Amino acid sequence: xxxxxxxxxxxxxxxxxxxxxxxxxxxxxxxxxxxxxxxxxxxxxxxxxxxxxxxxxxxxxxxxxxxxxxxxxxxxxxxxxxxxxxxxxxxxxxxxxxxxxxxxxxxxxxxxxxxxxxxxxxxxxxxxxxxxxxxxxxxxxxxxxxxxxxxxxxxxxxxxxxxxxxxxxxxxxxxxxxxxxxxxxxxxxxxxxxxxxxxxxxxxxxxxxxxxxxxxxxxxxxxxxxxxxxxxxxxxxxxxxxxxxxxxxxxxxxxxxxxxxxxxxxxxxxxxxxxxxxxxxxxxxxxxxxxxxxxxxxxxxxxxxxxxxxxxxxxxxxxxxxxxxxxxxxxxxxxxxxxxxxxxxxxxxxxxxxxxxxxxxxxxxxxxxxxxxxxxxxx
Amino acid sequence: xxxxxxxxxxxxxxxxxxxxxxxxxxxxxxxxxxxxxxxxxxxxxxxxxxxxxxxxxxxxxxxxxxxxxxxxx
Numbered sequence: 001x002x003x004x005x006x007x008x009x010x011x012x013x014x015x016x017x018x019x020x021x022x023x024x025x026x027x028x029x030x031x032x033x034x035x036x037x038x039x040x041x042x043x044x045x046x047x048x049x050x051x052x053x054x055x056x057x058x059x060x061x062x063x064x065x066x067x068x069x070x071x072x073x074x075x076x077x078x079x080x081x082x083x084x085x086x087x088x089x090x091x092x093x094x095x096x097x098x099x100x101x102x103x104x105x106x107x108x109x110x111x112x113x114x115x116x117x118x119x120x121x122x123x124x125x126x127x128x129x130x131x132x133x134x135x136x137x138x139x140x141x142x143x144x145x146x147x148x149x150x151x152x153x154x155x156x157x158x159x160x161x162x163x164x165x166x167x168x169x170x171x172x173x174x175x176x177x178x179x180x181x182x183x184x185x186x187x188x189x190x191x192x193x194x195x196x197x198x199x200x201x202x203x204x205x206x207x208x209x210x211x212x213x214x215x216x217x218x219x220x221x222x223x224x225x226x227x228x229x230x231x232x233x234x235x236x237x238x239x240x241x242x243x244x245x246x247x248x249x250x251x252x253x254x255x256x257x258x259x260x261x262x263x264x265x266x267x268x269x270x271x272x273x274x275x276x277x278x279x280x281x282x283x284x285x286x287x288x289x290x291x292x293x294x295x296x297x298x299x300x301x302x303x304x305x306x307x308x309x310x311x312x313x314x315x316x317x318x319x320x321x322x323x324x325x326x327x328x329x330x331x332x333x334x335x336x337x338x339x340x341x342x343x344x345x346x347x348x349x350x351x352x353x354x355x356x357x358x359x360x361x362x363x364x365x366x367x368x369x370x371x372x373x374x375x376x377x378x379x
Numbered sequence: 380x381x382x383x384x385x386x387x388x389x390x391x392x393x394x395x396x397x398x399x400x401x402x403x404x405x406x407x408x409x410x411x412x413x414x415x416x417x418x419x420x421x422x423x424x425x426x427x428x429x430x431x432x433x434x435x436x437x438x439x440x441x442x443x444x445x446x447x448x449x450x451x452x
Contacts, residue, residue: 033389036410036420044408048393063390227388230417237441240388 003361004327008148008176008304008352010197010204014258015355018201021257025250032247033226033240043249050256051239057259058192058210059184066209066239067252071175072098074193074209077242078171079103079142081217087139089114090130092154094147094338099173103142112139119147119341121298123155130159140169140215145177149338149350150294151278151304153181160188169215179262180271180302185212196251199270201258201355206251209242217242261355270355274303277353277362281305284366290373294342306348309373314347320372321349326365328352382428384435385411385421385443392420395440399424402434416443 004012014022025046030039032047051062058065068074079089079102091099093116106112115133120126130141141163145156156172163170172189179199185192189212196206211217222234223244235241262270278301285291285307294306309317318330331347332339339345353362386392392408399406404424411421424431428445435442 036408041408044389044393048390048397051390052397062394063388225388227419228416229419230415235388237387237391239390 002325002327003357003365005351005353005357005361005365006327006329007354007357008198008333008350009329010195011199011201011354013356014203014254015201015261017261018203018254018257021253022203022250025253029249029253032249032252034224046256047247047249047252050252053256053259054208054210057263058178059186060192060210060212063238064211064213066211066242067247067255068193068207068209069205069248070197070207071173071193071195072207074207075099075142075171075173076102077209077217077220078191078193079140080106080220081242082140082169082171082215083112084218085139086112088112088135088137090117090133090138090141090143092116092126092130092143093118093341094149094152094154094335095142095144096148096173096175096338097334097336098175099142099144100337116337117143119152119154121152121296123158123300127155127158127162131162134162134166134168138166138168140171142171142173144173144175145181145183146302146304147335147338148176148304149333149335149348150306150342151176151301151352152296153177153300153302156183156189157187162188163190164188176302176304179259180267180274182267185210190215191217196255196258199262200255201261202255203251205248206255208255211238213238219244221245265355271303273355274353274357275301277357277359278303278305278351280359280362281351281366284363285369288370288373290377291369294344294348303353305351306342306344307351307369308344308346308348309369309376312372312376314344314349317349317369317372321365321368324368326368380425380427381448382424382426382431382445383421383448384424384428384431384445385414385419387419387441387443389420391440392422395422395435395438395442398434398438398440399431404431404434406431414443419443 196202225240314330
């Protein structure tokens with residue numbers, strides 16, 4: 001039996017409601033925001049409805065919900081769009097490559113400068129760390145809400161408040177937080193970037209940039225928007241400014257159904273249920289001397305738990321678990337900064353449950369890890 | 380009287396449409412062409428433009444142009 005514990009990459013399986021929405025969208029909808037015929041009209045209505053659902057969920061206006069390919073796309077829209085004005089950016093020491101790489105590339109070209117704020121286990125220390133990196137020319141703080149490696153939750157509201165007081169744009173990476181934490185733009189976030197296919201249970205190929213509109217972004221690409229068609233200039237209003245080309249309508253339908261699934265289940269319920277599974281695994285693995293669990297009693301976490309077996313490469317551990325049907329992600333998780341901070345340059349094994357994870361499977365996983373670790377220690 | 384409101388985009392046309400319908404206006408989204416900006420979307424609102432304009436302005440929904448038309452025009 002295959003059991004997926006790699007839900008931080010993409011949630012699998014998808015809820016029946018999402019699968020049904022995808023099937024219906026493929027059968028019923030065409031292109032949105034273009035023609036006036038019945039298929040176009042009903043498709044446009046569906047897409048607007050998806051924007052409304054996301055806007056209500058995150059506390060935004062529907063037109064400020066921009067559909068993207070994924071969270072990386074949304075983050076690049078934000079980072080590169082803001083970089084037009086140059087200046088200084090601050091990122092955290094736990095950022096994914098979707099933040100580090102565009103920021104690094106811009107800095108290499110001399111278009112921006114950037115600093116890295118160290119994340120501590122104590123939230124207040126992290127806030128002070130960000131504060132210490134701010135300069136008079138700091139234009140943006142780009143900060144993950146929760147690490148995709150350890151699940152550590154950053155004090156995003158406090159960092160957002162600090163940014164608002166100084167007129168600095170706060171860009172939040174909500175990839176591991178949206179759908180499991182009550183993230184809202186009113187938390188001091190100007191631009192929220194998220195995947196649609198993780199905690200929001202949409203299909204792959206979906207993401208969103210959600211903005212309060214206070215920091216206009218220049219687009220990464222220009223093209224057809226279905227608006228101002230006679231003019232050679234890209235429209236400057238949202239979402240058209242940042243949504244060129246035919247939209248992923250089926251994806252938008254899936255994200256709408258996914259958010260409704262999360263709302264029906266309840267964010268708090270999902271957080272508690274999945275956190276309990278992490279706690280169970282942590283307790284079991286902590287009792288195995290050969291296993292290192294990467295958690296601190298002083299920090300807060302979303303339901304992600306990373307661990308490793310002493311002397312065993314993380315990829316080998318994951319491969320051994322995969323032989324038994326357990327799907328966990330090993331390696332660097334596209335987050336070398338976080339692994340460097342953690343001291344796990346060879347990577348770790350990441351456990352990430354979802355709404356469909358079961359306690360008995362976590363118990364079986366814990367036992368499988370114990371056996372692998374025990375065998376390793378005897379060699 | 381019918382009011383024709385040319386909207387910046389499909390998204391804003393739908394936002395305005397939702398609001399107008401919620402406030403008791405009868406309105407529909409139609410294609411807008413023949414403007415110098417090119418094709419886009421407009422609202423056909425049953426009634427005078429003044430009331431609809433006030434409502435959309437208060438909601439912060441931008442409108443490209445608005446004019447009253449006769450019924451059946």
